[in-house]
Amino acid sequence: MELIIDNAYQNHEVFQFAEKELKDYWKKMQEKSDALQLQGSYRLRLELAAGGESCHETEQSTMAPDGYVIDTGEQGGVIAGNSPCSVLIGVYSWLQSAGCHFLRPGKKYEVIEPLSGLDALSMTEKKTASLRHRGVCIEGADSLENILDFIDWLPKMGYNSFFLQFKLPYTFMARWYHHENNPLLPEEEFNMDRAEAYTETVRREMKRRGLKLHQVGHGWTGDVIGFPAVEWKPASRNPTGEETGMMAQLNGTRALFHGIPMNTNLCYSDETVMKAFTDQIVRYAVQNPDIDYLHVWLADEYNNVCECDSCKMELPSDQYVRILNLADQKLTEAGSTMRIVFLLYQELLWPPQKERFQNPDRFVLMFAPISRTFEESYQIRPEYGAVMPYRRNEIRLPVDLNENMAFLRAWQEIFHGDSFVYDYPLGRAHYGDFGYVRLAEVIGHDIERLGDMGLNGYISCQELRAALPNALPNYIMGKKLFDPFLSEERLEKEYFSAAYGLEGERVREYLKAVSALCSCDYFNGKGPRENRVVADRMATLEKMAHEFLPFIQEHAKSCGEENRSYWIHLEFHSEYIRRLGKALFYLAAGEREEAGKYWSEFCTFLQQHEIEFQECVDVYRVIEVGQHYTGF
Template sequence: MQTLEYANSELNKYYAKVVGGACGIRLKNAASGHPFDDRITIDVEKGKGTIEGSNERAVLIGVYKFFYELGCRFVRPGKDGEILVRRSAENCNVKKTYAPKCRYRGICSEGAISEENVTEMVEWLPKIGMNSYFLQFVDGHLFFEKWYRHKESSSLPPEPYSVAASRRHYADAVEAIKRCGLIFQSVGHGWTTEPLGYVTYGDTCSRDEDIQPRHRPLFALKDGRRGFFDDKPGDTQLCYSNSEARAAVTDGIVAYLRSHPETDMLHFWLADGINNHCECEACKKRLPSEWYVTMLNELDKKLTKERIDTKIVFLIYCDLLFAPRDVTLENSDRFVMMYAPIARNYFQTLYTDENFAAAVSAPPYVRNRNRHPQTGGEYLYYLQEWQKKIRCDSFVFDYHLMTFPYGGEPSFTKISRILYEDMGALEKAGMNGNVSCQLQRIFLPTPLPTYVMAERLFGSNRSFEKIETECLGAAFGEQSGKITEFLHKAEKFYLAACMRGETAAGRADVVEKYEQLLESARAGLSFTDENKTVDRSLKNLEYFIEMQRLFAAALKRKASGENNDEEKRALFRFLDERELSVQPYEDTLFRKEGLKSWI
């Protein structure tokens, strides 16, 4: 009932702003179908009628879709991310049914984040038709501490901060997720160490010297020794042929779910990284994926005995890309397969006819001597091999909005086009949605990438250009046309052969032309009091242009073979000093890493 009450409060709040007067719309939860599927029917005439959903979350999404149909737009998180129109009750007529194309439409926590960043993202997701939020790891400390300790900032001093504070932020975020009725996904990595009492991530993570003697035999044998791989708990596998090691993991998951019944989907991943599996003779008899599926079956039996019906998400990633040969899931209804093509090329669409045609072979598994797939065809081959062996629900876990937008093509135009194509082709790949592993603060220079992703996951068949026009038109108002033109030209700059490293010639000249483009764009901005959302968008763009101007100065120096230390200092000083002014929209820590890759 919590989400239905929230939906009703949101309906009344926005109705008062858009229409005014008493709201004559009734909300109805049909409570039908799969709990993760959203079906919505809006039947409103002259401001009166019903909004019905297949669950409480669908009702909330339906409320926002009603206002969308009236002309409102929700372009980014926060109060300055919405464009509201005025309508008379006489003109409030919406009759529409929605059945989203994909079951899983979610975001995963990443980057440097505050509690407010997460809460605002969570509250924004149903406004754009998304239905799930994934809080990574047991307490999110790895991500919260990056913000509150102001990692690598020369202007903001670290705040006093603790794991206990992260746990409070995590709990508050869960409360927001449940209030919005989103599918709550949690944890991921950490199960190979946390159940044994070790801290996996963050500034208090355990070290190899902390391993108790009785636990050392449980860890993977790598290069003749057992312990933390490269002294990193999160990258450390266990000796999966050891039944005691497997039991430690599965018992730990059962204990976690006993005390966290709010979890809708629990991610059970093995350790992060590649080429870090056990080299003992017993482990070498089976592929890592075969030991993994063995543990999944063991876990299912324990959860069934405990009458815990939480869905378990398993990860196809790195060394686990290689499908099992002789084991399969015994209860596929328990599980959801998650495919994570982390090393793919984000300059290109993955799910193309060409890549599917090339998905006929790929290198076989060689223990601790593997490489990431080199082509889209190889990635799809590994996916299809898993799909042949195991049939269960599934979604993609992809990284379009992690480092690529800052280090690949920062106008966000290219990655928005890739998202448009990838999200539109998931059904062709046999996948039931996407959970985006992405920075939470990635709305500068524009909110276009996440907006496009949400539209396509929901099922929009409109052209990319129409979605782009809608999003940027709402964000920038009357100036959206010239701003779109500027962003397209910026995209061409970053896609130039000399910028992609395909040729060494001509970079200085190309950068000089980019500087001219930036100056022209800045001079063309006109700040008005049109509304707070447009004003904020223009300020974000102005910030982006100035940052790019400083970046171009450093890049031109480097391209000319000159020392650019002074220009780099000016760039990073600007970013640090202005960080708070753009905090909800820009992850400065990751932006700096992206810029460093160029200069």
């Protein structure tokens, strides 16, 4: 059976890509399904839901949540969306209903089931995303292929955005190509020129899919003082007197904070600093008009804000809003309508006392509760109490969810514009949940509450290679960001059935039991390192994983080809959690020498197997988190 596509916008690259994807997956489905090998044709039409004359997105359509309509039968039908990206998301939704399972980044991990008959192509669905912002921010160590696989996966899950941190996401790629934290692999050549070329490739692939581009974030402060910042590393030269004079004064001294430009705040009351900062913003925005959301943040460290006589008279957030307002004025004069994302993070959790946004439509609030617990989800309450008092360079970051919500509510009293949360479940917390099931449920429950929190989306700051034992958390995240009313249990069962076949439910119950024994907070350094409960649970986990291993090994040999990688990764995961669990057992038991021994053995085990399992676990980041947070 031939697939014929009537493409209403053949010259638009997102529509061209959607047509190509339909044809590619149709061929894969034909190979599996006798029903598609019959004579005849199947005709699909791709179009904008509004049926407009042009495919160019207006400001109104850019601000509207993605929506699509699918109406297909046994002979064909229509897939329409209110934007090109929405059409592509609708295409993937239709393919999933026809048995194409996109379970994790990488086409080789897709599972395509044979059609029961042509009636399986019939679908009537009209959906509008509940949230405008649905995306992921790059973290960890990533090859170009890792990034491209992830971008390819995003619209399949209903995401519409990707955040390329910094002006150039050099450090995230350099960590992989230089094989940081793995001395067993030789360092590969990688430099700024290659990073720029790879970044252009990434941007191009995003554009083909109609994904929103977020860029920069931290790094502005380094640029202002002559230290372009694309990584969290010490400066390679000493600053000049003029550069030093622009830096924050701490304990009577102005200097790079611990030698690192990325972490260095400035003297934000200084008119020279304000002008240089805002000029940098405008210059970059004008030179990069394809950016949809430009993130303007301060330094990535806290308790290091300026203590000079002028700065200490007001909150950092008052200075921050003043700088943002000046940038808005200059952008307007330059003719730029680029949206600016501002950050609630560290000192900036405390809202300004005096300053207010002069043009709130320019700005998007981003709530970044980096210190929160992931042992539970947010609970919506009538009140959360007052925010803790601000003490310059003596702040404590809130772990408690109600404390975090108090800060958000305080900001929402003075800013009523667009907003989203920038959260971190797959940035560090996931290493503490070996089963991924409990964390996926926390993510899902958080997303269900975003509307009541007054937020219009979610960007996940995370490693892209977060798929050990599988990619359930990102799967749940994407699906529920589009439709938070989807059943968590149904999504889990759908995922495990596709990944592990008839034994999917048994694997799910096993990984749920593994999750129940784990603690995201403990692995992330929250609470005392000596913890009898954690030690006892790690001992139980080792026994449970050992007992379940023969079942995994049996099915790794006997399963179908498309499911084999999931079983092989589950087998690797079994040894991963037994080794790491043993190190955690001794750490929690207070036996640090033994803990160090088993941690070292675990790291060597990871390093030895990195190439084989590179796509599912970020070795650089596991080791970094274990050493900087867990206590090894």
